[in-house]
Amino acid sequence: MECPQCAARLPEVAHFCHRCGRDMRTADLARQRSFAVKPDEAVASFALISSVMPRGIARPRTYRAALLIAVGAALVAALLGLLPVAVLLAALGVPLVYIVYVYDVNLWEDEPIWVSALAFLLTGVLGAALLVAVRTWGPEPTLEQLPVAGGPSVVGFLTAALLVPVLGEIVRQIGPLILASRPRFDDLMDGLTFGIISGVAYSAADTIVRHWSEITGGLVVPVDPLTWIPLIFLEGLVKPLLIGTATGIACAEFAGLGTGYDGFTLRYLRGLVEAIGANVAFGAAMYLLGFVTQPALRVGLQLVCGAVILAILIIRVRTVLHVGLMEAALEHAARRGVGTSVPVGATGDLQVCRRCEMPLLSDAEFCTACGTAVQVWLGHGQR
Ligand SMILES: [Zn+2]
Numbered sequence: 385m386e387c388p389q390c391a392a393r394l395p396e397v398a399h400f401c402h403r404c405g406r407d408m409r410t411a412d413l414a415r416q417r418s419f420a421v422k423p424d425e426a427v428a429s430f431a432l433i434s435s436v437m438p439r440g441i442a443r444p445r446t447y448r449a450a451l452l453i454a455v456g457a458a459l460v461a462a463l464l465g466l467l468p469v470a471v472l473l474a475a476l477g478v479p480l481v482y483i484v485y486v487y488d489v490n491l492w493e494d495e496p497i498w499v500s501a502l503a504f505l506l507t508g509v510l511g512a513a514l515l516v517a518v519r520t521w522g523p524e525p526t527l528e529q530l531p532v533a534g535g536p537s538v539v540g541f542l543t544a545a546l547l548v549p550v551l552g553e554i555v556r557q558i559g560p561l562i563l564a565s566r567p568r569f570d571d572l573m574d575g576l577t578f579g580i581i582s583g584v585a586y587s588a589a590d591t592i593v594r595h596w597s598e599i600t601g602g603l604v605v606p607v608d609p610l611t612w613i614p615l616i617f618l619e620g621l622v623k624p625l626l627i628g629t630a631t632g633i634a635c636a637e638f639a640g641l642g643t644g645y646d647g648f649t650l651r652y653l654r655g656l657v658e659a660i661g662a663n664v665a666f667g668a669a670m671y672l673l674g675f676v677t678q679p680a681l682r683v684g685l686q687l688v689c690g691a692v693i694l695a696i697l698i699i700r701v702r703t704v705l706h707v708g709l710m711e712a713a714l715e716h717a718a719r720r721g722v723g724t725s726v727p728v729g730a731t732g733d734l735q736v737c738r739r740c741e742m743p744l745l746s747d748a749e750f751c752t753a754c755g756t757a758v759q760v761w762l763g764h765g766q767r
């Protein structure tokens with residue numbers, strides 16, 4: 385049989401086209417029910433591992449267990465009152481699991497050390513410097529220094545919900561953008577991974593700066609478990625994944641598809657706005673909820689808000705990955721030529737559908753992905 389989308393010849397038993405990925409058994413044209421990274425999951429799903437560690441899908445249980453162990457260790461330390469240990473484990477647990485993942489899937493063959501170190505340390509150091517500077521010279525005393533009776537202020541709100549999220553995102557973009565503009569690391573997956581490493585590094589710096597008093601406040605202190613259990617989940621799991629995924633979305637769009645990096649395109653701008661938007665929402669929620677006087681309730685509400693923002697980001701990052709992978713396949717088909725279509729060539733001008741933005745095969749009368757007639761926007765004389 386022949387694929388109706390890319391004209392590739394397929395064996396009768398094919399469930400998916402091996403060229404463009406079209407589902408041959410159902411009418412799910414955009415493949416919303418089978419995520420390109422892991423076809424047994426829908427694109428709109430909250431599955432964590434296939435979203436933030438897309439190359440780890442061969443062993444998702446291992447990475448899930450590693451994340452749980454990292455958080456579990458921080459939790460045990462916190463419940464024992466070993467706060468310096470708990471804070472450091474919460475800060476560094478997710479980054480460690482992520483760097484082990486990069487090694488494990490052999491992402492950058494022989495150069496994972498300096499690449500990960502650059503993305504991680506650069507953002508960690510810059511992020512810590514930014515956060516310490518805001519705390520030291522910022523326009524407003526930080527929340528931890530405020531008397532309990534003090535209410536929210538405009539300056540405090542703008543610092544927490546605008547200044548820090550925007551400057552923080554700029555800091556998080558530097559390392560990944562330097563790396564993704566190098567020819568060896570200009571792939572969509574590379575961009576996503578650099579962004580996540582950078583984001584979790586910033587989150588680690590934030591946790592250490594925010595809880596500096598607990599790190600230096602004595603090895604064993606009595607704790608309220610009702611406050612510390614949600615706090616460890618917030619600082620040790622939700623926050624790093626939230627900041628990491630947000631930065632990853634923007635960096636994936638920067639790296640883009642095909643040969644070379646896409647650079648500062650509209651898609652990158654959109655990803656950047658989404659990343660900043662997620663951090664603004666998170667910063668605003670953390671600041672305003674910070675005035676809830678009951679500590680366990682305060683941290684619990686902050687955790688819920690962070691989890692909701694993270695859930696939205698997970699859906700977004702899956703969409704970016706899915707569209708990117710489907711698009712790359714069609715672009716490849718158009719460039720090398722399939723069936724009766726003429727190859728566009730590696731450097732030839734690629735036409736894209738104006739409705740779904742998928743690449744068109746040469747001389748296409750209809751978009752193979754969504755079926756829109758090319759005539760709708762282009763007369764025959766024009767091409
Ligand atoms: Zn096909």
Ligand SMILES: [Zn+2]
Pocket residue numbers: 737738739740741742751752753754755756
């Ligand atoms: Zn289309």
